[in-house]
Amino acid sequence: MKVLVTGATGFLGKLLVAQLLAQGDEVHYVTTNASKIKNAKGVWGFVWDPAAGSIEPKALEGVDVIYHLAGATVSKRWTPTYKEEILDSRIQSAATLYLALQKGNHQVKQFISASAVGGYVSSETAQYTEADMKHNPSFLGQVVEAWETAADQFEQLGIGVTKIRIGLVLSELGGALPVMMKPISLGAGAVFGTGKQYYSWIHVEDLIGLFCFVKNKRLLGAFNGVGDRPETCRDFTVVLAKKMHRPLWLPAVPGWVLKTVLGEMAAVVLESQNVSNDKIKQAGFGFKYQTLEAALEAILSKE
Template identity: 35%
Template sequence: MKIAISGGTGFVGAALTDQFIKQNHHVYVLTRNPTGKPEKENVTYIEWMHDNGELPTLSGIDAFINLAGETINGRWTDEKKEKILSSRIHATREILKIIERMESKPKVLINASAIGYYGTSKSKTFDEHTSTSGDDFLAHVTAEWEKEAMKAEQNGVRVVRTRFGLILAKNEGALPRMTLPYKLYVGGPIGSGKQWYSWIHINDVVGMIDHALNDDSLEGAVNATSPHPVQMDDFGKILAKTLNRPHWLPLPAFVLQIGLGEMSTLILEGQKVVPRKALDHQYKFMYPTLSSALAAIFDN
């Protein structure tokens, strides 16, 4: 297969690229700066998002995976929030333009999204049948991003919207920051400790996207989360047990609110999300429970 990935040098994109290389697919990584990238067999770096509006020429692409967008990490100033939204919309529109120009269209567009689509709740359970999005900033961003991606259907392209949960890996994503207090023996519950963390191991993110590439019946929203979300206090206890560290020192909500501003809602609120569609389409999770996921991460 020939697979084009925007955001292919990032956390998820790099993991996908490595997996696709092992499967002998050819990966075309769309990047603003292709120079100086490490040479890999079956990987071609393609420059895109030119200031002059010039589009790259691609042909024979079987699938697009769109992961491009400004990181949500950091304080959400008005300027940062504008970049978070506009970068995602702009990148998706560029992909739509590329697809429009292609004589032979790709079979599928897998577009990143996030479980932030559902908004936050300590009591509700969300799955892909949840009909409405939340009313906060991230819910707005994901709803607009998904709406843009769905336009690929006008060119006969199957669209899968992968709503990522908290992605766990040893040296990437949020887990290293979550682990640090425990390594310093000061880990404990954050805020109320009752907020839900809908998490997923990075290998299952890769596996689920690979599954979506090959299952022609899978389309629309797909929650990329474990079937067993946990509340924050339980997450911390399992992490502490895995690291052989105590779970004892609470971090009050106001400390995060002062330090992170609006972004603190990601950590303090959360949502309970289950991957109903992945299970219905027979995806087999490698790490369905948090204890198995963390054991695998910290044994490596």
């Protein structure tokens, strides 16, 4: 099968491409930066410029499935200009693909988009299934709403749409974990805010497996990309420090301090989303890492 991946040069994209190749798929990918193109056996890179709506037409030739992972990182200070980039990078890129497919002949059957659990309304008591997406009024909620709306539009082209609402991805290679580990390794780790907010984590191997599973099984609709047992920030931090054999003695960092230091972006660590993975499990997906302890042990043993 031939697959096109956007955001293929990023943390998750690189791992996804490696897994797709390992299972025998051919991969096209698009990048905004021509110097990142490195063609290898079974992989071809192309340039696109979503802000200008342009994409090399060959990128879509013979493609059966598109994975849409491109998007400016949310882990950078949210100035008004950067907030526009976070939103535009996801929406304009989807629109560029949509228009290219609308214009030409294509054989794309499935569009699989990254999304995020940050779209669910922050709550320390609710447990959310995919049907509970009412959209968080926060900036991240607005991004998720626009991102998923852009994905859903592909249905108008007769293409099946799948949205993976990704949680806190655990890996030694990227994402939030190495950033969370740094203060703990220095003996300066602390719980954020009340510590009662839920983090719905997933081991990166399970997430990449899940991305492949929805393609191989042609599963459409929204799926939460989270592991079995979301943990509160307090429990998550305590387990992480324990697994790192580091003390956790500082008092919690109050939410207002985080908001002063990080601005609106503090929402990333202060908001609470306790999200269920029942739907993907009922579809037959088996998780390799069922507890935070097991996931962290596997990751820390590679460090």
